[in-house]
Amino acid sequence: MTAKPSRSSGSEAYDLLLEAIDSGALPAGTRLREAELAERFRISRTPVREALKRLEAQGLVLHEPHHGAVVASLGYAEMTELYHMREVLEGTAAGLAATHATATEVEVLREMVERDGGLLDDPAALAGTNRLFHRQICLSARNGFLNTMLENLRLSLALLAGTTLAVPNRGSESVREHAAIVAAIEARDAAAAEAAARRHIRNAFKVRIGLSNGPG
Missing domain, CATH: 1.10.10.10 (Winged helix-like DNA-binding domain superfamily/Winged helix DNA-binding domain)
Known part of the structure; x- marks a missing residue:
């Protein structure tokens, strides 16, 4: 039955x-x-x-x-637009976090980076904690409108097949990039935090292009 x-x-x-x-x-x-x-x-x-x-x-x-x-699916042009906006918004969030994050929030971000260093052999788990890391930065930015825009943008990311963190060495590179973002936030250097976040998203986009141009 x-x-x-x-x-x-x-x-x-x-x-x-x-x-x-x-x-x-x-x-x-x-x-x-x-x-x-x-x-x-x-x-x-x-x-x-x-x-x-x-x-x-x-x-x-x-x-x-x-x-x-x-x-739905995203074509190359749409994917490019998506990552461009992600770079702008994630960079802005990191810059604001450098100004507004509390000492406790900075500590949480550092702990996230340390934890992710132990997940390099598990891309799926690392992808999940990666989302949490970026969400925590956005929350630390103290800007509700920015948070809403990033949440809507992240929905579109669900349409991209696979995770860039499964590409060899990308996981460790991503964790190092996260560490650089947190270091700039902790130093209260908004310009450096924004630059580090933008660089992180650009690197992720380069890897994504490689995935989209792969076989199959």
Whole structure:
């Protein structure tokens, strides 16, 4: 006897679908059928429908003629635009953090970098803590509008397949770059913090270009 799907709110369904897109379990171009998703995630169809509408409004899902809802994809031009804006916003956040971060927040950032040094053999785990690091810098910047823009931008990053941290040596390079950002924040050098953050995003973009131009 097949168990009935459990009930779920639209918010819970959204989180499940977003995680599946971000992890690559639902890659770009995947058709999104309500019934199949409800069965896959053991939730009812109504919250799935609500989640798909929300994802569509955010640009992560689109409707294609004769196909219905599919996971959106980013072309090279869109990827370039995304990383350009990320460089601007992440750089601004780091500069503001150098001015506004408390001593405790700086200590938290240092501890994050130290912890990540032990995750170099686990790119998936490192990718997760990497997101937390950047989010902490944004919170330390004390600018709600900037935080909202970065959160919206990070949603689009979910459409990029794989993580650059899986590329050989990129994980260790990223941790060193994070350390440089934190050092500048701790020194209260806003210009150096912004420059370090911008350099970090540019380096990540170079690696991403290599992934997008790879075989397959």
